[in-house]
Structure formats: C-alpha cells, structure tokens
Amino acid sequence: MCIGRFVFGIGGESLAVAQNTYAVSWFKGKELNMVFGLQLSLARIGSTVNMNAMQPIYDSIAKSSAFADAPSYQVLGVSLYIAMFTCLFSLACALGLAFFDWRAKRILKTSAATTGETITLKDMKTLLLSGKLWLICGICVAYYVTVFPFVGIGLVFYEMKYQMPHATAGIANSLVYILSAACSPVIGFLIDKSGKNIFWVMAGTLLTLGCHALFAFTFATPFLPTIIMGVAYSVLAASLWPLVSYFVPENQLGTAYGIMQSVQNAGLAAISQLSGSLVDNNGYLILITFYLVSPLTPVSSQHPQ
Numbered sequence: 675m676c677i678g679r680f681v682f683g684i685g686g687e688s689l690a691v692a693q694n695t696y697a698v699s700w701f702k703g704k705e706l707n708m709v710f711g712l713q714l715s716l717a718r719i720g721s722t723v724n725m726n727a728m729q730p731i732y733d734s735i736a737k738s739s740a741f742a743d744a745p746s747y748q749v750l751g752v753s754l755y756i757a758m759f760t761c762l763f764s765l766a767c768a769l770g771l772a773f774f775d776w777r778a779k780r781i782l783k784t785s786a787a788t789t790g791e792t793i794t795l796k797d798m799k800t801l802l803l804s805g806k807l808w809l810i811c812g813i814c815v816a817y818y819v820t821v822f823p824f825v826g827i828g829l830v831f832y833e834m835k836y837q838m839p840h841a842t843a844g845i846a847n848s849l850v851y852i853l854s855a856a857c858s859p860v861i862g863f864l865i866d867k868s869g870k871n872i873f874w875v876m877a878g879t880l881l882t883l884g885c886h887a888l889f890a891f892t893f894a895t896p897f898l899p900t901i902i903m904g905v906a907y908s909v910l911a912a913s914l915w916p917l918v919s920y921f922v923p924e925n926q927l928g929t930a931y932g933i934m935q936s937v938q939n940a941g942l943a944a945i946s947q948l949s950g951s952l953v954d955n956n957g958y959l960i961l962i963t964f965y966l967v968s969p970l971t972p973v974s975s976q977h978p979q
C-alpha cells in the first residue's frame with residue numbers, strides 16, 4: 675500500500691507542477707489568477723467526488739451478489755479499479771493537451787506552451803538562493819498544513835466536538851472543497867481585476883486564522899467557520915500559486931513549482947503525523963490551537979504590495 679501511495683504521490687504532484695507551468699506559459703499577463711482558480715476548482719470537484727463517492731461505491735459492490743461472500747480487501751480492490759478510470763481519463767486529457775500543444779507549435783511555429791526549459795546550473799543556484807522563492811514556500815507550507823490535514827481529520831472532528839451524525843459531519847467536512855470548487859474561478863477573476871496578489875494572500879490567511887479561532891474557542895455553529903474557510907482557501911490558492919510567475923524567469927518555472935510543492939508536501943507529511951498524534955494525546959483543542967498559530971508564519975512573512 676505504501677508503495678502504491680508513493681507512486682500515486684509522484685504522479686499527482688508531477689501533474690500539478692506541469693499544470694502550473696503550462697498555465698503560466700499560456701496565460702501570463704492575461705487572466706492568470708482566474709485560470710489558476712479554474713484549475714483549483716476542477717481539482718476540488720475531484721476531491722469532493724472522491725470524498726463522497728468512494729464509500730457508496732464500496733458499499734454497493736459489497737452488497738452485490740457477485741461479492742456477497744468476498745473478503746473486504748477484494749471489495750476494496752474492485753472499488754479502486756473503478757477509481758482507476760479517472761486516472762485513465764486524466765491520461766486521455768494529457769494526450770489531448772499534447773496534441774494541441776504540438777498543433778500550436780506547428781501552426782504558430784513557436785515553442786508554444788513549452789517553457790523553453792533550459793535551466794542551467796547557474797540559474798538553479800540563483801533560484802535556490804532566492805529569498806522570495808523561500809518566502810513563498812514558507813507561506814505555502816505554513817498555510818496548507820492548516821487546511822489539508824484539517825480536512826483530513828475533519829469528519830471525526832465534527833462528529834466529536836459538535837456531536838454531528840456521520841452524514842452531516844461528512845457534508846460539513848466537504849464544504850471547504852465544495853465552496854472552493856464553486857468560488858475559485860470567480861475569486862481568481864476578481865484577483866486579476868485588482869492585481870494585488872499579496873494582499874489577497876494575506877486576506878486568505880487572516881480569514882483562515884479567524885476560522886480556526888472560532889473552531890477552537892467557541893461552540894457556535896461550525897458551518898459558519900467552515901464556509902468562511904472554503905472562501906478563504908480559494909482566495910489564498912488563487913493568489914499564491916500565480917505569484918511565483920511574477921519573479922521567476924520562465925525557463926525556471928517548472929523547477930520553482932517543483933521546489934514549492936516539495937516543500938509543501940514535506941510539511942504536509944510531517945504535520946499530518948503531528949496532527950494525528952496531537953489529537954490522540956492532547957485532543958482537538960490543542961490541535962486547532964496549533965492550526966491557529968501556523969498561519970501566523972505566512973502573515974508575518976508578507977509585505978503589502
């Protein structure tokens with residue numbers, strides 16, 4: 675299972691690096707934030723479908739006569755084979771993209787969506803020594819560790835703290851991603867219009883901070899902070915990822931996004947473990963208080979544009 679997850683991680687994250695690089699090379703100077711918002715929206719539709727569809731798929735296979743006496747690992751295996759079709763769909767889209775890229779290259783006689791990636795060792799050194807890149811990586815990791823692991827353990831959190839039934843907790847937990855799917859393109863468009871990415875990164879971070887404070891210190895309806903968190907997350911994501919393209923030269927973008935995602939995932943791996951251990955040993959209040967402190971890192975590392 676660990677090997678499978680490892681390979682899946684390599685595939686998914688490389689895909690994200692390639693998507694970001696394509697988006698910048700095609701849309702830089704145009705509606706870049708909206709394009710990132712749209713990309714994010716589709717990714718979050720995928721996450722929401724995954725969160726809500728896999729259990730019913732598993733249950734219906736388990737109930738079917740063909741698998742009535744089958745052990746649960748076989749039912750799980752068949753469910754995963756069904757899920758695999760979305761990967762095949764993704765592959766088909768990638769082939770379509772390659773075709774359009776090749777066609778654009780042929781017609782326009784340009785290098786089209788390629789970034790002209792001829793990064794040299796000197797460029798690499800400059801990139802690695804760039805304080806701005808590391809600040810963005812810091813913002814990215816400090817922010818994302820308060821959202822992805824929170825949604826990861828959210829179901830149990832809503833059930834335990836707010837005594838919600840399982841189905842209601844599932845809906846509450848999906849809300850962050852559902853809202854992000856709905857709002858991200860619109861928010862991206864608004865960021866394009868205002869052009870103040872750093873302001874929006876700060877706004878998204880501060881709003882998320884407020885949500886964790888409400889979760890930690892009040893028993894008010896959890897739907898309010900969850901809804902605000904969905905919007906805040908969309909604001910942050912649609913403004914943060916395009917920011918890289920404003921100061922990294924085009925031939926280094928792929929590497930810069932790769933570094934950013936490596937740092938993000940290293941943080942997520944560590945914090946997911948820490949989240950589980952904090953919940954088990956200290957309870958949810960301490961965990962949410964920890965989430966409350968983490969976004970202070972991005973806030974304190976930003977300067978108004």
Ligand SMILES: NCCCC[C@H](N)C(=O)NCC(=O)O
Nearest residue numbers: 686687690714717911935938
């Ligand atoms: N399972 C999450 C995929 C994450 C892809 C990438 N590392 C990322 O964080 N993209 C931005 C986002 O908000 O999803």
